[in-house]
Amino acid sequence: xxxxxxxxxxxxxxxxxxxxxxxxxxxxxxxxxxxxxxxxxxxxxxxxxxxxxxxxxxxxxxxxxxxxxxxxxxxxxxxxxxxxxxxxxxxxxxxxxxxxxxxxxxxxxxxx
Amino acid sequence: xxxxxxxxxxxxxxxxxxxxxxxxxxxxxxxxxxxxxxxxxxxxxxxxxxxxxxxxxxxxxxxxxxxxxxxxxxxxxxxxxxxxxxxxxxxxxxxxxxxxxxxxxxxxxxxx
Numbered sequence: 586x587x588x589x590x591x592x593x594x595x596x597x598x599x600x601x602x603x604x605x606x607x608x609x610x611x612x613x614x615x616x617x618x619x620x621x622x623x624x625x626x627x628x629x630x631x632x633x634x635x636x637x638x639x640x641x642x643x644x645x646x647x648x649x650x651x652x653x654x655x656x657x658x659x660x661x662x663x664x665x666x667x668x669x670x671x672x673x674x675x676x677x678x679x680x681x682x683x684x685x686x687x688x689x690x691x692x693x694x695x696x697x
Numbered sequence: 698x699x700x701x702x703x704x705x706x707x708x709x710x711x712x713x714x715x716x717x718x719x720x721x722x723x724x725x726x727x728x729x730x731x732x733x734x735x736x737x738x739x740x741x742x743x744x745x746x747x748x749x750x751x752x753x754x755x756x757x758x759x760x761x762x763x764x765x766x767x768x769x770x771x772x773x774x775x776x777x778x779x780x781x782x783x784x785x786x787x788x789x790x791x792x793x794x795x796x797x798x799x800x801x802x803x804x805x806x807x808x809x
Contacts, residue, residue: 591740618796627701627786627799628741641795675740677797684729684790686797688741 589689597695606661610678617659620675671696699724703800718772720787728792735784
C-alpha cells in the first residue's frame with residue numbers, strides 16, 4: 586500500500602519564477618492538504634482540496650494556488666516566487682470524514 | 698483561533714532515560730491531537746493520534762495523553778534510544794476548521 590508521494594524531492598528556482606509541486610495521496614484517501622514549513626518552524630496550513638475544489642485556505646496570498654484531479658492527486662502552484670517562499674512543502678492526505686492526516690516526504694524548494 | 702506551544706524547544710538526555718515532551722493548546726474544543734516525528738530535512742511520521750473522547754494512546758515505548766480541560770498533551774518516551782533523536786511536533790485538529798495547527802516542535806537528542 587503506497588503512502589503519500591511527492592515530486593520533485595528538491596527544487597531550485599529564481600525569484601519571480603513559477604513552480605509546480607505534485608502530490609499523490611495514500612491509496613483510498615480523497616482529501617489533500619498542503620503545508621509550508623520554514624526552517625525551524627512548525628508546518629503552516631496553505632489549503633485543502635476535496636472533490637476537486639478548494640475546501641479551506643490558510644493565510645497565504647493568491648500567488649499560492651492548487652488543483653485536485655479526478656484521481657485525487659494534487660498540485661501546488663506558486664507564482665512570482667519570493668526568497669521567503671524557500672521552505673519544505675508538505676502534502677498530507679486523509680479521508681474527508683476521518684481527520685487523521687498522513688504526510689509525504691516533502692519537496693524542498695529553494696528560491697535564489 | 699487555535700494556538701499550539703511546545704516547550705522546551707530542545708532537550709538532551711542520556712540514553713536509557715524516560716522523558717516527557719509537552720504540548721499546550723489554547724482552544725479546548727479540540728477534535729483530536731496528533732504527535733509526529735520529523736528527522737532532519739524529512740517529512741512527518743505520525744506517532745500517535747488521540748481523539749477528544751480519549752485520554753491516552755500507547756504504541757510501543759510511546760504513550761501520549763490528552764487533557765482538554767487544562768489544554769495540555771504529553772508524549773512519554775520510555776527507555777530512550779539514540780534512534781529516538783529527532784524533532785517531535787504536536788498538532789491539534791478542531792472540528793469545522795479542517796486543518797492541523799502545529800507547535801514549533803521539540804528537538805530531542807539522546808546521548809549514547
